[in-house]
Amino acid sequence: MAATLSVWLAAFLTLGVFSWMYKENPWFHFAENMYIGASLGHLAVTGFQNLKEIAVGPLVNENKYYMLIPILLGMLLFSRWTDKYAWMSRASMGFLVGTTAAVVMMGAIRAQLIQQVVATMMPLTSINNVIFVVLTIAATTYFLFTMRNKSAQKVMDLGKYVLMVAFGATFGNTVMSRISLFTGRAQFLLFQWLKIGQ
Amino acid sequence: MQFLKNQLPVVVTFVAAVTIVLNFYVDIPGLETVSNELVRWNVVLAAFALILGIGNIIKLHLKKIVRHEPDVFYSYVTLGTLAVFIIVGVVDTTEGSTYQWLWDSILLPLESTMYATTMFFITSAAYRAFRVKNAYAAVLMVSAILMMLRVGIFASFMPFTPDVAAWIWDIPNTAGMRAVVVGTALSLAGNAFRIITGLERGHLGGGT
Amino acid sequence: MWEKLNQIDVRILYVIMVILVVFPLLKPIGLPLPISTQTKNSYQAIEENIKEGDLVFLGVDFSPLQEAELWPQLVAVGGHLANKGARIVMLHVVPGGFRYEGRFADVLKSEYGLEYGVDFLCLPFSAGREAAFEAIVHDIKGLYKVDLYGESLTGYPLWNEISSAKDFKMFVEIADAPDWWLRPMSQVPGLLLWNGTVASGASTMAPFYQSGQMCGFIVGMAGGAEYEALTGKTGLATGAMDSQSLGHALIILFVVVGNLGYYMTKRGNASVN
């Protein structure tokens, strides 16, 4: 019984979401608000579990008292619920932003800059390699903002065409995954809900 | 008091970030564990920020209920579902069968169907947005169509399409996407640098 | 007349799309499916590099959003690893992943007869994404205390044999454009990186496969269907490939129709004024 109720509720919500394609309507609005409640509920539960395992657990069981610092910084965020004391959350935001910035800065320079530039250093022995290096250079110059001279302008134009080819290719390539997502839901409605075919 | 409000956040950002950056370059005994600990604290704070965010939503919908606003029904739906998920999640943990039931009946269908709507939006984008208004749009369209021609049905009676698509994918596409990656790498690093040194504080309430 | 072609109500296009995509699900046509060299090379990367008893990470980092494309990939690639006798450690940093990790653990037990705690292990969710992988690289034992089911990890022989990420031969990550996985994991010397992603994530990861930072890389439903064909076990992905062919034909038709309508009305207006 629980299984069939689950399938019916899932089908009801699936069709509710698809109903937006015709027009925004109460059926979609209901599915949307249930989605807000469910997704925030799941985030809260996984957030609590995470807090237990990484912060409260080590503090209580392995008495790592320094865990009080992140917990305190975390609680300071709640000051944002007031107007007067909202500034007290800035230290916590500073910490969040600082750690993220450091991890990003190191990763960006290593994996996104040096390793990619080194990978572009190809032997110009084959036509494809020559084309690849020229197109990469042209497209990279598109991201120069302070170049004024005219010849650079022409290279940047070629760069923009390369980017358009890349965007078009990615669009064409993504169509497959979008269709497969819909076929996944159609398979659910046809075979698990309506039980036709198969 | 002024120090707490404006300077302390920047000092916290700087100290936390420099520890991680230093650990990236140099092998100082003990620095590795401190740096890993800071990275893990990031996860702890994100969990608290989550509770803050959920608090905002509860406040928003409670206000609607108290003020008897027109579509107050939807606020009951949101708060009701939120309460059910939290109670079952805490009592039964995410591995419990009741929570699995909630997941399969509510969250799974909503998330996967929401993503499936992209097929419709790609259809209207193909018809509406892919109009050749200038030379760039023409290149965008031709490249998209050449990629789409590599799929089974076309590949069978036009055997060259997979190779054309593969060439477009390996050469111009990878070149263009690599340029975006390289072009953006420095902006990401530069932005991170400004934040670490406190030169950029827009998000902390002090402008630059 | 051309005026109408320029202003078709998109909902009509939606109805045509649904009909042509759903029809083959009920009555498969069986259109041909070419296998790309990239998928073949990725299959060989596992076939040649993984021997009996090798430790392999299996990242199950997708949520219901990507289930249609990535679940068939996980079943095909995970099955291939199990057949090669690899010892698999599954983990996830994307909240939705726990469902699929648990479900694939059942598949490993029922279909491949692997013993939990000896042949494979399931690690729980860890937030922070890139930060979580940094923690795995530097101090995996510090990050994980309990397994997916909340049991203490020290009770499992497989976990006690692992000291750090360096003991692993390969990291197979099934996720949507996980550059947040590649950046940290590329620090572990000798760890082969292998990624199965959704078609839309392919462009983000293509440069990393092309530069050799990844030894394997399969993409989307087609990649999954091709891998199923290579392992000889046809599944969900193969069944839906007919819908793909018809769906693509329609999208191309709509691009042409859109442009035709646009040009004719523009030429029409041009000749008028």
Added chain:
Amino acid sequence: MGFKTGSGFHLLVLIAYIAIFVYASSRFRRTGEVYVRELEGVKKIEEGIGRAVEMGRPVHWSYGTGAFDAQHMAAFSLLSYAAKLCAQYDCRMILSIALPELVPMTDEIIRKAYSEAGKPNQYNPDDIRFLGGSHNAAMIGTIAREKVAANFMFGSLFYESVLGVEAAAMNNAIQVAGTANTHQLPFIAAGCDSIFIGAEMFAAATQIEPTPVRVGSTYAEDWITRTMVVLMIIGSLMVTFGSDALIRLMKL
């Protein structure tokens, strides 16, 4: 105690960045002249808000659903620009937020924009909507119900880019979007009135408000990117003639 391998050249890049940054920002302080390629997206944001005020409809803002990274930092500077315009012209802005970390920061930016426009009491926290995983459903619901006149999407965008663009296109809203996520650039390139591709999002902040800090970093980024282009050329030529000295140097 020792130098970690593979981070030598990495440190060289960072030091070069800081050096050019200091030089360029002090030169700007002295001379005040700066040239940044015209990014038409900046004007389009203002145009979008102007249209919204005329039609008396709100504008919509989203960061996308991707994990918190530097793209959001660039989005913050664009948001403070747009929020100041909205405060000035009394235009309502509704924000859909998926990531918890962004809520306090967005709250701070909007609060500051209204107080700088001298209207602190008009700041409405209810329009800053934290939605978590349901961001995409709530976004298209809001865009359709509120009939938003302009839609701005900046940050780490995922499949919500095509949703937001096509949903707002039904209101024929003015749309500007920007991201560094290559897989979403096609959808905003095809559907938006104007876009910022990756690094352009960061350069936009310099064009909006050229402070010494921003001018310094845009010049530093430009100069190092040019050097990298030169290195690509030299490196390829050297490899063609059999020497991978440059590659080994960069891997130091």
